[in-house]
Structure formats: structure tokens, C-alpha cells
Amino acid sequence: MLQQLGITAFTMREIDKHGIAKVMELSLAQLVNSSDSSLHVSFDIDALCPTWSGLTSQTLVFSLIQKRNVLSRPSPDSRQKGKGNLLVAAHLMLNRQGAEHRHDCLRRSDDARGQLHHRIGAHSVLHYYIAMQ
Amino acid sequence: MAETGALRSLDMVEVNPALGSDSKDVERTADMGNMLISSMLGQRLL
Numbered sequence: 523m524l525q526q527l528g529i530t531a532f533t534m535r536e537i538d539k540h541g542i543a544k545v546m547e548l549s550l551a552q553l554v555n556s557s558d559s560s561l562h563v564s565f566d567i568d569a570l571c572p573t574w575s576g577l578t579s580q581t582l583v584f585s586l587i588q589k590r591n592v593l594s595r596p597s598p599d600s601r602q603k604g605k606g607n608l609l610v611a612a613h614l615m616l617n618r619q620g621a622e623h624r625h626d627c628l629r630r631s632d633d634a635r636g637q638l639h640h641r642i643g644a645h646s647v648l649h650y651y652i653a654m655q
Numbered sequence: 656m657a658e659t660g661a662l663r664s665l666d667m668v669e670v671n672p673a674l675g676s677d678s679k680d681v682e683r684t685a686d687m688g689n690m691l692i693s694s695m696l697g698q699r700l701l
């Protein structure tokens with residue numbers, strides 16, 4: 523569906539390979555190409571933690587905010603293992619002319635690593651996914 | 656994100672502290688949402 527709609531998408535493969543900083547750079551370079559470019563961001567915090575009880579490591583949570591390059595680093599807290607709070611999904615959508623937007627979801631669990639489940643909004647231009655473990 | 660100066664609108668969705676099982680989870684979830692929004696609006700450590 524992404525390919526059919528011509529949607530640029532970055533998954534964990536690109537983030538693992540290049541790091542989130544590079545992925546963000548590529549994303550924004552594509553989306554913000556003039557001084558009057560506008561962005562709409564839809565951020566699904568639910569994807570950060572599929573189960574609310576999984577938010578057990580404050581350090582890890584803060585690391586995501588303050589150090590965006592902590593991605594894929596093993597959790598310093600062994601209690602995190604197996605809890606599946608691996609993922610942040612964020613969605614950037616070009617919002618020209620007040621375009622309609624929808625938000626998408628992505629979740630990933632420990633035992634289904636690599637199996638991404640998407641609900642794709644037709645108006646999405648770009649998705650990027652941040653995972654940490 | 657903030658550095659682009661292009662952010663016009665922002666959804667922070669699925670923040671639902673009512674689902675939390677204890678106050679720490681609730682606080683952490685709400686704080687996470689706040690931090691993400693603040694960061695996208697330009698808040699920095701330094």
C-alpha cells in the first residue's frame with residue numbers, strides 16, 4: 523500500500539542502519555523544502571508502550587527524549603526484557619492546503635520482532651519509527 | 656523538528672492515563688507526552 527500510494531516510509535531497518543538522526547534529516551529534507559513548508563505531526567504515544575505497565579524504566583524513557591541515538595541499545599534495566607515496550611511510532615504528514623490527515627498506528631512486540639503492523643492513512647507522506655529496547 | 660520552523664499542527668494521540676494501573680505509570684505516561692510535545696516545540700536541555 524505504501525508503494526502504491528508513493529509514500530516514503532522509513533522502518534527500523536533504516537533506523538538501525540543509519541540512526542535516527544540521519545533518518546530525521548532525510549525525512550525533513552524531503553518534507554521541508556521551502557520557507558513556507560508546513561508540517562503536521564501525528565505522534566502515537568501508544569506505540570511506545572503497548573501495555574501501560576511496560577513503562578517501567580524512567581531512564582530509558584528520558585533517553586528517548588534527550589538522546590535520540592539510544593535506539594536499539596539494550597535496555598539497562600533487565601526488567602524491561604520481554605515486556606515489549608519497544609516502539610515509538612511517529613508520523614509526519616505534509617499538511618499543505620489544510621490537507622486532511624489521519625493518524626496511523628504501529629506496534630511491535632518482543633516476540634514478533636520485525637513484524638510490523640500498520641494501519642496506513644491515505645494522506646500520510648512519511649512515517650518514521652523509533653524503536654528502543 | 657522544531658528547528659525546521661515548519662511545524663504547524665501536532666497530534667499526540669493515545670495518551671490515556673485512565674488506563675494506568677498505578678500512579679507512577681500515569682505520571683510517567685503523561686510526562687512522556689509532555690516531553691515529546693515540548694521537544695517538538697523547541698525545548699532543549701541547553
